[in-house]
Amino acid sequence: MAGVSGATVSRFFNAPGKLSAETAARIKGAVDELGYTPNLVAGGLASNRSRLVAALAPTIEQSIFAATIQAMTDELAGAGYSVMLGLTGARDEHVGQQLSAVLGRRPDGVILTGSITDPIMRQRLVAQNTPIIETWDLPADPIDMVVGFSHEAVGHAVGSRVIDKGWKKPLLISATGTRAGIRQAGFTEALRQNGRPNPEVLTFDGVTTVGRGRRAFAQAWEAGTRPDVVVCSSDWTAYGVIAEAQSRGLDVPGDLAVIGFGDLDFSADVNPALTTVRIDGHAIGRQAVSFLLQRARGERVAEPIVDVGFELVVRKSG
Amino acid sequence: MAGVSGATVSRFFNAPGKLSAETAARIKGAVDELGYTPNLVAGGLASNRSRLVAALAPTIEQSIFAATIQAMTDELAGAGYSVMLGLTGARDEHVGQQLSAVLGRRPDGVILTGSITDPIMRQRLVAQNTPIIETWDLPADPIDMVVGFSHEAVGHAVGSRVIDKGWKKPLLISATGTRAGIRQAGFTEALRQNGRPNPEVLTFDGVTTVGRGRRAFAQAWEAGTRPDVVVCSSDWTAYGVIAEAQSRGLDVPGDLAVIGFGDLDFSADVNPALTTVRIDGHAIGRQAVSFLLQRARGERVAEPIVDVGFELVVRKSG
DNA sequence: AGCAACGATGAACGCGCTTACATTTGCACG
DNA sequence: CGTGCAAATGTAAGCGCGTTCATCGTTGCT
Known part of the structure; x- marks a missing residue:
C-alpha cells in the first residue's frame, strides 16, 4: 500500500532513522489506514530477541514483591519490553513448572525473587544463556546477576x-x-x-x-x-x-x-x-531492569552483584 | 538423536496420543538428555496460537485487582498459558501504550479491568479478533465478554x-x-x-x-x-x-x-x-479464564456476561 | 493370497518477520 | 562528464516450529 518492500516497513518500526522522511510518511499513512500492528511473535523468531522478560515471584497478593514487579513492569514497558508474570507459590512449589513455561518463550531476561536451589533447574537456566537476575537475596553462589540484600x-x-x-x-x-x-x-x-x-x-x-x-x-x-x-x-x-x-x-x-x-x-x-x-522494592526492580537493558545493549555489567541494603526504621511500635 | 523427524517431535509435545509408546519413549530420552525445550515463539508463529494472554490492570500494588491477577495467573498456568502483565497506571494513562505492546504479540485473549473508553482503542481491539474479557465492571456497551458487577x-x-x-x-x-x-x-x-x-x-x-x-x-x-x-x-x-x-x-x-x-x-x-x-476478586479471575479456555476450545460461550455480584459485609466499624 | 482400512511417520511448505547483501540513486569532486 | 561514495531501498534466505498430505507397514477380513 505504501509502495515499499517489507524490509522497508521493518526498518520503519525498528530503525526509523534509516528511512527518508518521505517514505517514512508514506508508510505511516498506510500503517494508520490499515491499523497495522507488527507481529512481534514473527519478529521475535526472526531476530532471536523476544523482547519479553519473565518475572517470577511467589505471589503478588499481600506481598512485598509487588513493589518490585510494579517497578519492573513500568520500567520495561518504557523500553519496549513486555513482562511475563510467573507466580511460583508461597513456598516456591511451582518454580519448575513456571520456569519451563517461561523458557519456552525464549525471554530476553529472567528476574527471580530469591534463588533457584534445584541444581537441574539451575542447569537449564544457565543453558539458555539469557541474562538472569536474582533479587531479594544475596545468594552465596549466584547464577548471574544479583540485586538484593543480606x-x-x-x-x-x-x-x-x-x-x-x-x-x-x-x-x-x-x-x-x-x-x-x-x-x-x-x-x-x-x-x-x-x-x-x-x-x-x-x-x-x-x-x-x-x-x-x-x-x-x-x-x-x-x-x-x-x-x-x-x-x-x-x-x-x-x-x-x-x-x-x-x-x-x-x-x-x-x-x-x-x-x-x-x-x-x-x-x-x-x-x-x-x-x-x-526494603526498597521499587529500587530493586529498577536496578534489575537497568542490568537487563545494559545486557541487551551488549554492554558488560561491571558490578553485577548489588547490595541495596536495608534500613531499620524505628517508629512507635518498638 | 531419537531417529525421528521434526514432525514426530512436534506431535510428541502437542498430541502425545498419536505416537507409539516406543517412539514416545525414544523422544523422551533424547529430550531429557539434550535438555530440549520447544521454542514456543516459533510454535506460536506456525500455529497462529500464542498461548499468551494479556492481563491489563491499573496497578498491582495496594490493589484490589491483585487477587484477580493472582487467580488468573494460577489458572492459566495450569492450562499451559502464560500471562503478560500490563500495568496501565492508576488513572489508566497507559492503556494505549500497553494495548499496542500487547496486541503485537497476538495474545490468545485479553483480560481488562474496567472498560476501554477510547473508540480508536476499542476499534483496534475488536479488529484483532481475539477473545476480550472486561472485568470489575458491567459496561453498558460490552466489547465481548464481561465478568463484573454493578x-x-x-x-x-x-x-x-x-x-x-x-x-x-x-x-x-x-x-x-x-x-x-x-x-x-x-x-x-x-x-x-x-x-x-x-x-x-x-x-x-x-x-x-x-x-x-x-x-x-x-x-x-x-x-x-x-x-x-x-x-x-x-x-x-x-x-x-x-x-x-x-x-x-x-x-x-x-x-x-x-x-x-x-x-x-x-x-x-x-x-x-x-x-x-x-468483591470476590479470585472468582472474577477464575471465571474470566474459564471463558477464555472455552473460546480456545472453539466453544461458544452461552452467557458471556456474568454479574458476580457483591456483598455488603457488616462488621464493627459501620 | 489379496485388498481395504487404519495407525504411525516423514517430507515439504509456510507462518510474518529480520537481516546480510545487492542494487539503485543522488551528489560532490576532480 | 566520469568516478566514487554514501544513503536509501529491494532481494532473498532463513528463524524453528505446526500442519497437511503422502507414504509405509500392519492388521483383519474375505
Whole structure:
C-alpha cells in the first residue's frame, strides 16, 4: 500500500532513522489506514530477541514483591519490553513448572525473587544463556546477576536492637520460607553473641496476613507465652500481632514491643506506627531492569552483584 | 538423536496420543538428555496460537485487582498459558501504550479491568479478533465478554445502609477514577431517593493507601467537617480514616462510622473490624479464564456476561 | 493370497518477520 | 562528464516450529 518492500516497513518500526522522511510518511499513512500492528511473535523468531522478560515471584497478593514487579513492569514497558508474570507459590512449589513455561518463550531476561536451589533447574537456566537476575537475596553462589540484600544482616540488626533495648523475652513469629529462616538465624546469632538463649519461635505456613499474625499471637498468648517483644517476618503479621495485643488490653509498645519487616505502604500510618525494616522494592526492580537493558545493549555489567541494603526504621511500635 | 523427524517431535509435545509408546519413549530420552525445550515463539508463529494472554490492570500494588491477577495467573498456568502483565497506571494513562505492546504479540485473549473508553482503542481491539474479557465492571456497551458487577448498585447499597442506620452527615472519601465515580453516583442517588441532600465529597488522585485516607480525613476534620459516617472507595482508605479518627480521640463506630470497599485480606482483622463491600476478586479471575479456555476450545460461550455480584459485609466499624 | 482400512511417520511448505547483501540513486569532486 | 561514495531501498534466505498430505507397514477380513 505504501509502495515499499517489507524490509522497508521493518526498518520503519525498528530503525526509523534509516528511512527518508518521505517514505517514512508514506508508510505511516498506510500503517494508520490499515491499523497495522507488527507481529512481534514473527519478529521475535526472526531476530532471536523476544523482547519479553519473565518475572517470577511467589505471589503478588499481600506481598512485598509487588513493589518490585510494579517497578519492573513500568520500567520495561518504557523500553519496549513486555513482562511475563510467573507466580511460583508461597513456598516456591511451582518454580519448575513456571520456569519451563517461561523458557519456552525464549525471554530476553529472567528476574527471580530469591534463588533457584534445584541444581537441574539451575542447569537449564544457565543453558539458555539469557541474562538472569536474582533479587531479594544475596545468594552465596549466584547464577548471574544479583540485586538484593543480606537477610542474615537484617536478622542481626533486629536482634541487636532487641539487646540494646533490654528486651528479655523475644518471640519470633515467622512464615516458613528460606529467606525468613535466614533472618531468623541472623537474629538468633545476635542474641547468642550477647550470651542470650535462643528466642521462642512460632512459624506458620503460607501467606503472611494480618489474620495469621493475630491468630499466631493469640495462640502463643493462650499457651502462656508472655513476650516483651514480638519480631515478625512481615509487616502484615506485625500489625496482626498489634491488633490482637490491643484487643487483649495490652499497650503497644508499653507492654509489648512489635517489630515487622518490609516497611509496607501502610506501616507508618497505623496506630502505633510500625518499627520495621525498610526494603526498597521499587529500587530493586529498577536496578534489575537497568542490568537487563545494559545486557541487551551488549554492554558488560561491571558490578553485577548489588547490595541495596536495608534500613531499620524505628517508629512507635518498638 | 531419537531417529525421528521434526514432525514426530512436534506431535510428541502437542498430541502425545498419536505416537507409539516406543517412539514416545525414544523422544523422551533424547529430550531429557539434550535438555530440549520447544521454542514456543516459533510454535506460536506456525500455529497462529500464542498461548499468551494479556492481563491489563491499573496497578498491582495496594490493589484490589491483585487477587484477580493472582487467580488468573494460577489458572492459566495450569492450562499451559502464560500471562503478560500490563500495568496501565492508576488513572489508566497507559492503556494505549500497553494495548499496542500487547496486541503485537497476538495474545490468545485479553483480560481488562474496567472498560476501554477510547473508540480508536476499542476499534483496534475488536479488529484483532481475539477473545476480550472486561472485568470489575458491567459496561453498558460490552466489547465481548464481561465478568463484573454493578458499581452503581454497590453505591446504592451503601447509601441505603446509611439511610437505614439514620446517619445524617455522610462524607465520601474517594480516589478519582471512573468506577469509584459510578459508586459515588449510586450512593448519591440512594440518598436522593430518600429526600436527602448530596453528601460531602472529598476526592484525591492516585493510589488508595492508608496514608491517603488518614490525610484526607485529617484535612476534612481541620476544615470543620464533622461527619457521622465516612464512606471510602477502598478498605485501605477506610482504615486510614479509622486510624486518624482514633488518633484524634474519636471512637469508631461510636462517634464515627466508617465503611470501606473491597473486603481486603486484612479488613476483618483490624480494630474495629471493617464494614465493607466484598468483591470476590479470585472468582472474577477464575471465571474470566474459564471463558477464555472455552473460546480456545472453539466453544461458544452461552452467557458471556456474568454479574458476580457483591456483598455488603457488616462488621464493627459501620 | 489379496485388498481395504487404519495407525504411525516423514517430507515439504509456510507462518510474518529480520537481516546480510545487492542494487539503485543522488551528489560532490576532480 | 566520469568516478566514487554514501544513503536509501529491494532481494532473498532463513528463524524453528505446526500442519497437511503422502507414504509405509500392519492388521483383519474375505
